[in-house]
Amino acid sequence: MDDKERCLLVAVQLSSDKDEYDIEELEQLVEAADGVAISSITQNKHGIDNRFYVGKGKVDEIAAYVKELEIDTVIFNDELSGSQIRNIEEVVDVKVIDRTNLILDIFAKRALTKEGQLQVELAQLKYSLPRLIGLNKSLSRQGGGIGSKGPGEKKLETDRRRIKEKIDDIQSQLNDLSKVRDTKRKKRMKDEVPIISIVGYTNAGKSTLLNALIEDQFSDEEFESKKVFSHDMLFATLDTELRRVRLPGGRKVVFSDTVGFIKKLPTQIVEAFKGTLEEVKYADIIIHLIDINDENLQVHKETTTKLIEKITNREIPVITVYNKVDKILNGNITTIPSNDIIYISATNRYNIDKLLDYIDYKLNGSRIKLRLKIPNSDLKTYYALYENRETDNVEYDSDGIIFDAILYENEINIYKKYIKEIY
Incomplete structure (x- = not known):
């Protein structure tokens, strides 16, 4: 626990929002991001404060909690604007991130395939682009913990043009991978x-x-x-x-x-x-x-x-x-x-x-058990059923193979000429 980021969770309970369990889910997200939730603060409000998200008095309260509990990161349960993050950080003097940033960090740590990693990086870049001014201070604080994995480490936040070029490049790579997936999907559909x-x-x-x-x-x-x-x-x-x-x-x-x-x-x-x-x-x-x-x-x-x-x-x-x-x-x-x-x-x-x-x-509908006889001239039909359907009680006759098979009802007409008995 000592090497994990100590997090303070903040949520606003709007009068129009009936869900009261969000803070518990935020705690689970923090755990998934290898952090630890030390405490939480909830404020009941009719609307969101444009400057601080919560009220100014609540920000001062958060700052006091941060100092008292030795908090590393303050995490808000909703998406913040860049200016809100900057304004809050100026008061609390520690890193501030929102729920979206936290989820993106978890995704960045868990994505294993090339496509998954590209998808997460694309999401991170699109998140950071409109928040560059507000995030500058936040990203400069980031080390190796919650909300730190991704574009911030590469200092892309200082150059909108480079971020947009990177977004275009990743999108192009994802489009290529999508074509490969489409080809595989079409083959499955054809088969x-x-x-x-x-x-x-x-x-x-x-x-x-x-x-x-x-x-x-x-x-x-x-x-x-x-x-x-x-x-x-x-x-x-x-x-x-x-x-x-x-x-x-x-x-x-x-x-x-x-x-x-x-x-x-x-x-x-x-x-x-x-x-x-x-x-x-x-x-x-x-x-x-x-x-x-x-x-x-x-x-x-x-x-x-x-x-x-x-x-x-x-x-x-x-x-x-x-x-x-x-x-x-x-x-x-x-x-x-x-x-x-x-x-x-x-x-x-x-x-x-x-x-x-x-x-x-x-x-496929219902299944039915049948006794079939496949002539030697059509053994490929027998082998196809042997490979793809449940077969049993096989007997070899001079002019064919007799066996039990469980077929789908909609296949009966296909094999009608081979049916000896319906159980």
Whole structure:
């Protein structure tokens, strides 16, 4: 704890704002940024002060707290203008950042792929550009902690032209990467491989769910190489992950794990990550994952729903999946899929099989068991079914292969001439 930045959190509770838990989420963001929240201050106001965001008296109170508690950084729960940051810093005499800057810092630390790093840098540059004057003093204070990773270290804040050129350069690189992603997406669509997008509030368990979905698909060694990083914190993973999974009926799909959503997700982040978030637009099904233990479940659910609507431009089937039921029901749950709602525990793989069954049904309809006979002249059909559908009880006849297969009902006409029996 001694080597972590000591942070004082500040929030304004407007009379028009009914949400009172924001300061708790800000504390979690500070923790995710490797800082420590020492204390917090909340002010009830009818409106925002243009000069200081909070009232002048509250700024003096903050300054006293900073001195008494040996605070390194003051963090505001809303976005500040450059002039507000400068005015507040002149009074409190320590680094001042806002919620957006904090989230951008977390993203900068967590982005692992080239595309993710470029997206975060683009968001940081767009955030800093209109705040250059106000941020000069703040950035000059920055060392190796919260709000310090990114453009400030490169001294780009002193030159608007260079920042704009850098923005153009990054945008060009992202456009090239987007073309590569489009090519891969078109190939999946040509191969008729459905896309299932997992979306949800940050820390709902998306990465853990993705790991649970692929665990039985590979050997232990292969699984270790394919599983994605997961951790119990906000924005543990940022980079979009794609994993191919065979459904119970045999057809293959691709699951995509997107960046976690959050209330007041910075506009710069949504814009910068637009390319990867667009994977959701092309989904055949969206899994809206929700932490069932979340005290602010309804607000987080609505936040995610609004962001989904903002990203997508067509009606996409949504399956609402409540995760982490093991923490409240000790595994003694008997709920079955109903009205596109499923209860699971990604950690102990509870109901993962039912989720896969339900996705299979939503995509492909019911399955039926048949007895087929494929003639020797058409063995490629047998091998295709062997590779892509569940087959059993194989017998070899002089003029063909007889076997049981589980097919989707909409495939019956395709294989009608081979059917010997319907179970």
